[in-house]
Amino acid sequence: MAIIGSLIKGALELKGALSSEPNHLEAQQKVLEELLKTASDTDFGKKYLFEFILQSDDVQKNFAQEVPYFDYHQLYEQWWHKVIDGQENVTWPGNPDYFALSSGTTGTKSKRIPVTNEMIEAIRKAGIKQVEALSNFDLSSEFFEKEIMMLGSSTDLQEKDGHLEGEISGISASNIPFWFEGYYKPGKEIAKIDDWDKRVQRIAEKAKNWDIGALSGIPSWMELMLQKVIEHHKVDTIHDIWPNLQVYTSGGVAFAPYEKSFNNLLSQPITVIDTYLASEGFIAYQERPETDAMKLITDNGIYFEFVPFKPDYINQDGSLKQDAPSITLADVETDQDYVLLISTVSGAWRYIIGDTIEFTDVERAEIRITGRTKFFLNVVGSQLSVNKMNAALREIEQKFDIEIPEFTLAATRINDEFHHHWYLGTETSIENERLSEALDEVLKEANKNYKVARNKALKGVRVTTVPSSIFSEWSGAQKKKGGQVKMERVMSEEKFTEWEAFVSQSVSN
Incomplete structure (x- = not known):
């Protein structure tokens, strides 16, 4: 009998029974007021x-009126470059000890996002909330005695100008509490290895020494790690190595595209739990098994606003037009995509994190990530979001009984006519033309704007299939493997030319 596991599970269940659902609207009002009070004497404040604003009758309304929207580049150019140079009290009191390096998707210069001690504490509290929510899932007592494999970026943070830099997963892992170290794998020594391939090789070599019950990390890199472990030990599935594996905590991107290929690495079903941890903060987590939606953390150092995701409100580079209307949690609706804005204890203000979300349950403040503002393909009015692209590819998977865990596309011009050119990461012998015709029909049926565009300026759809490994190789060539690196789903014509040259060279080799 798992005595310790039973005690831990019982304690979590008791905590859940005693906890009540917060009033999300009141919590958000309080968070905003605390943020404003704390930062009122900063240069930004x-x-x-x-x-x-704090003395006004409607703090939320006046905050929205007085403070403009900022994307990273705007906030960096006007304010955060001073923080990085070591100035204090710029957008938050003092100067942070950490900066999270993030390019979001591959191929862009790393951003340096301040991570204050208050943010590290907020991430820790959010992690505890997520652990407490495990009591809502049907997990055995034995699970709570097993180890957790956290596959993030290197914890070997780089010191620069009196602060430490690294990806947020590495910063978080380097600050894990002492009582968690016994559960945490691959452990501090391996986690410090900067080279992703070497780190995964060491994980594969040590894998049989661990009793892993849960995995945590971005799906694409987690799959590659599991494949490496399976190949190294010459077994059929990961359960041959880790028979007690029960939970996978996904995050960063939608899990649905990877579900079929991921399940092929298992011998038994596992519980998949979504989280939303970004370089800017821990935003949401899946609280209950009845849904794959995630609950916004409304009482933990982040204030949320929402802008309806409409082409008229979005600039070509994915930033928001300053006259785009924002709303608070009090006014959101289901079945509407929103651009997410956050203000945080790290000194981000009305910050465009770059993700679009939809609410599945307003009362519970539960959301799904639907895409990225920069991955919205609206050339000639086609209005394709990543969510719609993913949904279409799931239908193609079902129709042809194939797996498509990776894809990217661009609007290209042939003789001054626009075409959508899709690259699908899949192992199949099905002709590209058949896939192209099927994908085109699925998108027409699901999206009226796309159908109109296809009858006008959007003249065609092309599909090129390539091995899924090409996508991870591209990510490695553009930046580096692992961690928070994600594949860009929509490319500019210029970037797409680089991608095609890379694919051509990789296939010829």
Whole structure:
């Protein structure tokens, strides 16, 4: 009998029974007021009249009126470059000890996002909330005694100008509490290895020494790690190595595209739990098994706003037009995509994190990530979001009984006519033309704007299939493997030319 596991599970169940659902609207009002009070004497707080906002009758309304939207580049150019140079009290009191390096998707210069001690504490509290929510899932007592494999970026943070830099997963792992170290794998020594291939090789070599009950990490890199472990030990599935594996905590991207290929690495079903941890903060987590939607963390250092995701409100580079209307949690609706804005204890203000979300349950504040603002393909009015692309590919998978865990596309011009050119990561002998025709029909049926575009300026659809491994190789060539690196789903014509040259060279080799 798992005595310790039973005690832990019982304690979590008791905590859940005693905890009540927060009033999300009141929690958000309180978070905003605390953010404004704390930062009122900073340079940013003085410029945007935080003291005045706090004294107004409607703090949320006046905050939205006084403070403009910022994407990373705007916030960096106007404010955060001073923080990085070591100035204090710029957008948050003092100067942070950490900066999270993030390119979001591959091929762009790394961003340096401040990570304050208050943010590290907020991430820790959010992690505890997620652990407590495990009591809602049907997990055995034995599970709570097993080890957890956290596959993030290297914890070997780089010191620069008096602060430490690394990806947020590495910063979080380097700050794990002492009581968790016994559960945490691959352990500090292996986690410090910067080279992803070497780190995964060491994981594969050590794998049989561990009793892993849960996995945590981005799906694409987690799959590659599991494949490496399976190949190294010459077994059929990961359960031959880790028979007690029960849970996978996904995050960063939608899990659905990877579900079929991921399940092929298992000998028994596992519980998949979604999380939303970004470089800017721990935003949401899946609280209950009845849904794959995630609950916004409304009482933990992040204030949320939402802009309806409409082409008229979005600039070509994915940033928001300053006259785009924002709303608070009090006014959101289901079945509507929103651009997510956050203000945080790390000194981000009305910050465009780059993701679009939809609410599945307003009362519970539960959401799904539907895509990226920069991955919205609206050339000639086709209005394709990543969510719609993913949904279409799931239908193609079902129709042809294939797996398509990876894809990218661009709007290309042939003789001044626009075409959508899709690259699908899949192992199949089905002709590209058949896939192209099927994908085109699925998109027409599901999206009226796409259908209209196809009858006008969008003249055709092309599909090229390549091995899924090409996508991870591209990510490695553009930046580096593992961690928070994600594949860009929609490319510019210029970037797409680089991609095609890379694919051509990789296939010829």
